[in-house]
Amino acid sequence: MADKLKDTLFPLEKVQLFASVLKDVYAPFQPEEFVATVCDKDWPERELKEKMRHTTLCLHKFLPQDFEKAVDILVAIVPKVTGFEAIVLPDYVEMYGQDHWDVALPALGELTKCGSSEFGIRPFLNKDLEGAMKYMLAWADNDDFKVRRFASEGCRPRLPWASGVPALKKDPSLILPILEKLKDDPEEFVRKSVANNLNDISKDHPELVLDICERWQGKSKNTDWIIKHACRTLLKQGNKRAMLLFGFANPELMKVEDFQLSNTSPTIGDDISFSFNLVLNIKEKQKVRIEYIVHFVKASGKTSPKVFQIKEVEMKPGVHAINKKHTFKNMTTRKHYPGEHTFEIVVNGDAKASAKLQLN
Template identity: 35%
Template sequence: MADALKEFYNAAVVAGIAQRVSAAHPAFPADHFRKHVMAVLPPLSLMQRARAIADALRQHLPQDYPAALEILLNSLAGDDHTGGIDGMGGFRHLPLLNFVGAYGLDHPGLSLNALREMTKHFSAEFDIRYFIERHYDLTMTTVRGWTDDPHWAVRRLCSEGLRPRLPWGLRLKRFIADPRPVLEVIESLRADAHDSVRRSVANNLNDIAKDNPDAVITTTRRWQAEDRDGTADAVRHGLRSLVKKGDRRALALLGFDHRAPVTALDFAIAKARYRVGDRLSFHIGLRHDGKKPAKLSVDYAIHWRNARGGLQAKVFKLAKPMLGPGETVTLEKTHSLKPITTRRYYAGEHKVEILVNGQSVAEGTFRLLL
């Protein structure tokens, strides 16, 4: 999968970048640029390739940064994929954003304005982080001013660019230590008209909850009490990691009672042994023994064998049934054991655990063979 991702930056994409830059600046040495880039790309990862293209742009564009930046902005004119955040297409713009993040720190005002325009084509969430680190006050003042920008992608950047633990992005340690500035920014975005902005707010909350759960519980409790339209999704998705951890406060906010009396009637893993590449299968029967209907959050945790021989749990969503007094439900699940880039498999005994409203109700084991 990693190899497939990095191959996005192939000869055709590099040629397309060269063509657009040449259209904005006829003196651009497109052939030299293409040869330079294609010579250095093969061993690099996806993000390394984007940065290598940015470095090549720096080498082949005018060395005056404002002049080079104007050329890159002009090269975006007429682009028909504005605001792309899904899929891979927008990644062709990432080298331009990397150019700003790498070479624009001595021109913060000019560069931030450029990121505002570029983020309409592909999110500037990775590169604005360097300005937060180097020019904190100016960047935060600028971001706060963008929260009512007419373009949804700019408003989304106000949240996504401030996520403390953005995947693939520079970790913002200051916000891990104190998330209050981030919470202040996303306050005005939580009920945004665009779902991509609201989804970013939820992901931001989920990031913050990993280090500051109390702050997220306090914030979402208040949001829920205010009952503003559009906030419910942000609260639900923002609390997802805390729910998986069985945080009783998060469960209660979403209507799940950890004290709900639930009995596991039957739990079985289909086979005792699986090989990497198989599909793990199991089923579980649940009965609600309470006197009132209960909303259940049912998850399953796979306790993976790690390199040290111990077990490390990863929690996955199974179902959210509503059961009346005495009602039962049977849930079935298959889970792929195919190789993935984010997990290394180790042979030995593994465990599957069923969690209902954060409480363990059943578990079983299987042996994984390499």
């Protein structure tokens, strides 16, 4: 997948367009020389983030060395840059703006309108957390929804593909006023970031997130959606308080019988199916969350669990037959290794049955 992304999201044509736009706003810019410098002999082999950083370094050679003048040029092209190449702009600020906060931070707020500054803000957060978070809090009130989304996304404690912010993992209190401002934002793009931020926080501070979710529950359709998305990790973990928050039935009143795998000796690339009977000793229809966990063998020989959802639905008392297919085909996101794999059936957070197979 990385190979495909690096070729489709940052092709030569995008670099040429980027150079042309820069020439439009900065007459001394040398587009042909810039493109040749960026697209050197190593360009095809560079990974996506390497291409971004390499382009940033090249850009520095062709812009004014005065940081404020360079940033004025980058901000000027914001309305004209809409593609993936726009991520170079906040990367430039990250690279060369560490000693120019009064220029760099406002620039990140502008540059995020065409290419998210969520990665570029991270070093500033690590350098002066309280100073950077003052900007983030102000951006949460911005008229532009992309800037408001950046206010939440940029301070996620565990933002994927980004450098970590250990201080926010340890103490997320500076994030919470931002999320309060954005919890009922009219844009789903923003609300989803709020939910993802809370989900990040839940991995280190589950009780804090559950306190927030209990307080927000029922306030609006927007907050109800946010808290459900925010608790997805806690629900996968079978957190009892999270289960109760969303009205799932007592798992002690449920059991799994006749759990069977269709093939206990499959080969990598095969599909298997499994089935079981879910027995609900409840008095009336209630919410049930059914999942299965596969403990995958890794290259090291150790195992690592992954949770898959089967269904989440209201169910009546009685016996319910459940059937599901699982694939052992290799994917870009998961590679399989031979060895003993364990399947577990989980109902409302409780493991109810397990079975083993030998993957060949």
